Amino acid sequence: MAPAPGHTLPKRERISGQTSFARLVKGGRYGSEGCLKFCILEGNGLEFSRMAVSVPKRAFHRAVKRNLLKRRIRESYRLQKELLPPGVDILFIYISKEVLPFADISAAMGKILSSIGRKSNEQSR
RNA sequence: AAGGCGGGACGAUCUGCCGCGCCGGCCAUGCCGGUGAGGAAAGUCCGGACAGGACAGGGCACCCGGCUGCGGAAAGCGCAGAGGGGAGUAAUCUUCUUGGUACCGUAACAGAAAACAACCGCCAUCACGCGAUGGCAAGGGUGAAAACGCGGGGUAAGAGCCCACGACGGCGCGCGGCGACGCGCUCCGGGUACGGACACGGGCCUGCAAGACCAAAUAUACCGGCAAAUGAGGACUGCCCGUCCGAUGCCGGGGGGUAGGUUGCGAAGAUAAAUGGCAGAUUCAAAAACAGAAACCGGCUUACGGUCCCGCCUUUUUU
RNA sequence: UGAGAUAUGGUGUAAUGGUAGCACUACAGAUUCUGGCUCUGUCAGUGAGGGUUCGAGUCCUUCUAUCUCAA
Numbered sequence: 001m002a003p004a005p006g007h008t009l010p011k012r013e014r015i016s017g018q019t020s021f022a023r024l025v026k027g028g029r030y031g032s033e034g035c036l037k038f039c040i041l042e043g044n045g046l047e048f049s050r051m052a053v054s055v056p057k058r059a060f061h062r063a064v065k066r067n068l069l070k071r072r073i074r075e076s077y078r079l080q081k082e083l084l085p086p087g088v089d090i091l092f093i094y095i096s097k098e099v100l101p102f103a104d105i106s107a108a109m110g111k112i113l114s115s116i117g118r119k120s121n122e123q124s125r
Numbered sequence: 126a127a128g129g130c131g132g133g134a135c136g137a138u139c140u141g142c143c144g145c146g147c148c149g150g151c152c153a154u155g156c157c158g159g160u161g162a163g164g165a166a167a168g169u170c171c172g173g174a175c176a177g178g179a180c181a182g183g184g185c186a187c188c189c190g191g192c193u194g195c196g197g198a199a200a201g202c203g204c205a206g207a208g209g210g211g212a213g214u215a216a217u218c219u220u221c222u223u224g225g226u227a228c229c230g231u232a233a234c235a236g237a238a239a240a241c242a243a244c245c246g247c248c249a250u251c252a253c254g255c256g257a258u259g260g261c262a263a264g265g266g267u268g269a270a271a272a273c274g275c276g277g278g279g280u281a282a283g284a285g286c287c288c289a290c291g292a293c294g295g296c297g298c299g300c301g302g303c304g305a306c307g308c309g310c311u312c313c314g315g316g317u318a319c320g321g322a323c324a325c326g327g328g329c330c331u332g333c334a335a336g337a338c339c340a341a342a343u344a345u346a347c348c349g350g351c352a353a354a355u356g357a358g359g360a361c362u363g364c365c366c367g368u369c370c371g372a373u374g375c376c377g378g379g380g381g382g383u384a385g386g387u388u389g390c391g392a393a394g395a396u397a398a399a400u401g402g403c404a405g406a407u408u409c410a411a412a413a414a415c416a417g418a419a420a421c422c423g424g425c426u427u428a429c430g431g432u433c434c435c436g437c438c439u440u441u442u443u444u
Numbered sequence: 445u446g447a448g449a450u451a452u453g454g455u456g457u458a459a460u461g462g463u464a465g466c467a468c469u470a471c472a473g474a475u476u477c478u479g480g481c482u483c484u485g486u487c488a489g490u491g492a493g494g495g496u497u498c499g500a501g502u503c504c505u506u507c508u509a510u511c512u513c514a515a
Contacts, residue, residue, distance in 0.1 A: 008144070016397060019385085052397055063167090063417050071145095071401050078144065079402085091397095102402070 009078040015052040015089055024052075024089050033115075034108035035096035036073070040116065041089045049088040051077055059097055069094050069105075076106040083113035085120040 015021065028041035044050060053073045055066045073092050084090070092109075 011146080011399095014397075017385090018397090021397065054397075064415095067417060068401090075144080075402050 007078050007081070009074065009081075013048055013050050015050045015091070020050075020089070021052070021091075024091055028089070028091070031112070032095065033112045035094060035100055035105065036108045036112060037093040037095045038112055039091040039093070042085075042087065042120075044087055044089045046087060048086055049081065049084050049090065051081075051089075052091045053094075054091065055094045059094075060099070065099055069099060072102050072105045073109070076102070076109040077113075079106070080110055080113050083110075083117040085117060088116075088120075090116075 015024065024039060024041050028039040030037065030039050032038070051074075053070045055069045057066070060066050060069070073094065077092070
């Protein structure tokens with residue numbers, strides 16, 4: 001099953017800089033689903049949503065495993081990001097102690113994004 | 126054939142769809158082209174470049190190094206070799222190594238004694254005897270280590286005390302080797318081991334989060350202009366009046382410098398940080414092990430599934 | 445990423461290269477009608493591997509773990 005084109009994730013859709021992170025962590029709301037914990041803050045002043053990934057060094061002290069998990073989270077976000085309303089900053093934190101396969105991470109990501117999308121639809125109505 | 130030893134190479138490849146960092150191009154908010162992790166990128170154990178600080182020159186102190194030759198910018202570096210010790214039937218592996226010891230220290234326990242040795246013992250003299258005095262260092266036991274080994278001579282008893290052979294150390298000569306050193310000859314020597322001090326050689330301190338550049342906001346050295354005890358400006362108070370406080374205030378320039386950014390930066394090169402996901406093919410099956418560049422370079426060390434190549438050793442069988 | 449420090453019974457700490465000590469804890473016993481306090485005794489340790497040495501907690505070396513500093 002080859003994914004349809006159009007699911008891109010260019011650099012401007014990533015959160016960068018000390019100030020953006022400080023604003024998100026200070027003002028955001030937290031939640032968790034399965035192996036993922038997230039922190040979300042609406043209204044970044046842009047036309048699109050932005051994301052960031054964090055894998056704690058305490059759980060995986062080998063850089064190879066951390067990079068692998070970050071790539072899997074990023075990939076699952078890229079394929080399902082149209083569920084999210086525009087103008088949202090979101091940070092994902094990996095909380096499992098084991099290296100889970102892509103399918104599990106993708107499922108958790110789908111649940112998070114769809115629940116956020118539903119909430120924002122109810123609010124706008 | 127089985128088992129082992131040493132050395133070297135590799136660290137999947139290809140196709141399709143979706144996607145990422147950097148560079149370049151263009152009719153430019155996209156499309157095209159190029160390029161994109163390792164043998165250890167790791168640990169941070171050495172060394173070097175580079176950068177900042179310190180510094181006239183020299184010495185002391187402190188730290189580090191240690192056989193030889195060659196390579197190397199240097200290295201607790203590599204290659205080849207020398208000598209001593211250890212492991213293995215063997216191939217082979219492993220570890221140590223400067224000079225000088227005049228000076229200083231240590232040698233626990235045991236033992237008479239751990240460095241100018243004398244308990245038992247042996248011998249001589251005196252003595253009825255217990256023993257005393259003197260000589261000796263063969264035998265005993267202790268210990269990690271006990272003052273060269275063995276044979277003969279010698280003696281009261283003995284001893285490198287003397288002699289032959291051998292081991293060890295040293296001066297000299299000859300031969301071989303670039304050299305460490307080896308072999309041979311002559312002569313000489315006899316209280317050990319380890320460490321320190323002393324010689325010899327080297328070493329300033331701190332590290333890319335080093336350092337360099339640009340530079341909001343706020344405060345402000347300094348400079349210029351304007352207004353000011355004939356009341357600037359502020360508070361009550363949004364404005365006027367009034368009351369109170371009362372000496373600097375406003376505007377512009379400007380230096381250092383914070384947030385932040387750029388650079389340091391490269392034929393990968395970011396700055397919340399790029400190499401991925403899915404599907405398929407290949408070698409019987411399984412893409413699997415250790416592991417992800419963050420300033421750079423040379424080593425060392427450690428981790429590692431599997432595959433291939435070369436040389437050698439042992440055992441068994443066959444010729 | 446760079447720089448540095450530490451590791452000793454369950455816990456906190458000592459130990460010039462020469463038998464690893466102390467306190468608390470735990471366990472057992474004594475004392476008490478029972479428990480506590482007290483007294484007596486016991487258990488348990490040098491982070492791991494290799495080297496130097498007659499002999500390493502200590503000296504050298506390689507790993508492992510934990511902690512600190514630099515923004």
